[in-house]
Structures are given as C-alpha cells and as structure tokens.
Amino acid sequence: MSIGDETRKIVIAIDGPAASGKSTTARLLARKLGYIYIDTGAMYRSVTLKALEGGLLEHLRENPDAIESLLDNVDIAFDGDRVFLDGRDVTDAIRENRVSRHVSFISSLKPVRDALKQMQRNMGGRRGVVMDGRDIGTVVFPDAELKVFLIADVSERARRRYAELLQKSGDNNSVPSLEELEQEILQRDRSDAARTHAPLKKHEDAVEVDTSSLTIAEQVALVYNLALEKTAV
Numbered sequence: 079m080s081i082g083d084e085t086r087k088i089v090i091a092i093d094g095p096a097a098s099g100k101s102t103t104a105r106l107l108a109r110k111l112g113y114i115y116i117d118t119g120a121m122y123r124s125v126t127l128k129a130l131e132g133g134l135l136e137h138l139r140e141n142p143d144a145i146e147s148l149l150d151n152v153d154i155a156f157d158g159d160r161v162f163l164d165g166r167d168v169t170d171a172i173r174e175n176r177v178s179r180h181v182s183f184i185s186s187l188k189p190v191r192d193a194l195k196q197m198q199r200n201m202g203g204r205r206g207v208v209m210d211g212r213d214i215g216t217v218v219f220p221d222a223e224l225k226v227f228l229i230a231d232v233s234e235r236a237r238r239r240y241a242e243l244l245q246k247s248g249d250n251n252s253v254p255s256l257e258e259l260e261q262e263i264l265q266r267d268r269s270d271a272a273r274t275h276a277p278l279k280k281h282e283d284a285v286e287v288d289t290s291s292l293t294i295a296e297q298v299a300l301v302y303n304l305a306l307e308k309t310a311v
C-alpha cells in the first residue's frame with residue numbers, strides 16, 4: 079500500500095539528540111509520503127546566524143531581551159532542501175561550527191522558543207508534514223499522530239557528523255577531530271536537555287528508535303511503516 083487517496087494526512091514529529099539521524103530520516107520520509115519537511119533545527123540555526131552577523135551575541139548574555147527586535151524582523155523560509163534567512167540562501171552558512179557553538183544558547187531563550195513555535199505551528203497547521211527537532215512531539219505538536227524519538231550512540235553520531243563535514247569541505251584539516259565532535263555533541267545534548275523552556279525530552283507516546291546500527295534505508299522504512307499504520311483509514 080502507498081500513501082494515496084485512502085489515507086489521511088497527519089503530522090509526524092521526529093525528535094532526538096544531535097546527529098541521531100533526524101534530518102536524513104525526516105527528509106526522505108517526507109519525500110516518500112509526498113509531505114512537506116520542516117527542519118526546525120535550521121530555524122534555530124538561522125536565528126543564531128542572524129544574531130552573530132548583527133553583532134548581537136555578545137550582548138545577549140547580559141541582556142537576553144535584545145533578541146526581541148531581531149525576532150520581530152526575521153524571515154525564515156524553506157524551498158525544497160534550501161533554507162532562506164531574510165531572502166538569502168543560508169543552507170551552508172547555518173551548518174558552520176561558529177553557529178553550532180552558539181545555537182544551544184540561542185535556543186534556550188524563551189522569546190526565541192515562543193516565536194519559532196508559532197512559525198512552526200503555522201507551517202504544519204494543515205498537516206501532511208514531517209517536522210524534526212527537540213520539542214516537536216512535546217511542545218509544538220503534542221497532538222502529532224506519530225511521534226518518533228531517534229537515538230544513537232555518541233561515537234556513531236560523531237562519526238556521522240565527521241563524514242558530513244568532510245564531504246562538505248573536502249579537506250580534513252578544516253574538520254574538527256572525532257573526539258572534538260563527540261565532546262561538542264555531548265555538550266549540546268546536555269544544554270538541550272537541561273534548559274528550562276522546551277527541553278529535549280521523549281514524549282511518553284513517542285516510539286523510540288535506536289539508529290546506531292541501522293542503515294538510512296532501514297530507518298526510513300521503519301518510520302514509513304509506522305506512518306502507514308497511522309494514515310490508513
């Protein structure tokens with residue numbers, strides 16, 4: 079059976095720690111289902127990039143309210159796999175390490191969470207969407223028909239991030255070592271899980287999938303089958 083006329087459109091929330099396979103799974107799953115894919119991490123990264131470029135980051139630790147004016151004037155849009163910040167393609171820029179280093183701090187700020195949650199709800203309101211992040215099943219769409227929580231061993235997650243960065247840069251001198259990546263991932267997991275507002279947490283209804291020893295095809299097939307069960311009428 080495939081997703082066709084005899085199915086209803088649902089919201090699929092895919093949460094989990096950094097580099098657990100969320101975006102790869104969510105993107106391919108959305109393609110298979112004919113759904114829209116929303117990478118909410120890219121939205122937090124875009125706000126972080128804007129704060130960095132506007133020279134705001136240094137002031138935010140003492141004066142977090144300064145983020146409000148940025149949020150009043152931010153435009154984040156997706157076109158296929160590309161991400162646009164205020165009309166500019168930032169798909170590659172938001173993956174740079176300078177952004178990764180600060181994104182946990184930016185995403186811990188309440189005004190940022192409130193603004194992006196509203197944008198995400200608007201984007202997914204008509205259903206037929208796969209959204210990945212940290213709080214999609216718990217906060218953004220607690221009524222998502224399918225909630226998945228992806229996990230993987232930290233060594234495997236660092237290896238994946240390393241391969242991804244290497245493929246992008248083509249030069250292993252500019253890529254952090256596996257140990258550095260592992261530390262960076264652990265640090266980000268800790269801050270994402272410890273923050274007060276919308277921390278990284280598995281919803282009690284979420285299906286936990288450990289992707290450590292799964293191929294991409296296997297993890298997509300597994301979540302696709304879960305989606306079929308939910309969409310069949």
Ligand code: DC
Nearest residue numbers: 118119120122181185211212213266
């Ligand atoms: O998925 P990612 O690594 O691109 O996400 C970057 C950061 O954004 C992550 O460390 C925490 C934050 N984030 C969040 O707080 N809530 C989300 N729904 C998605 C990402």
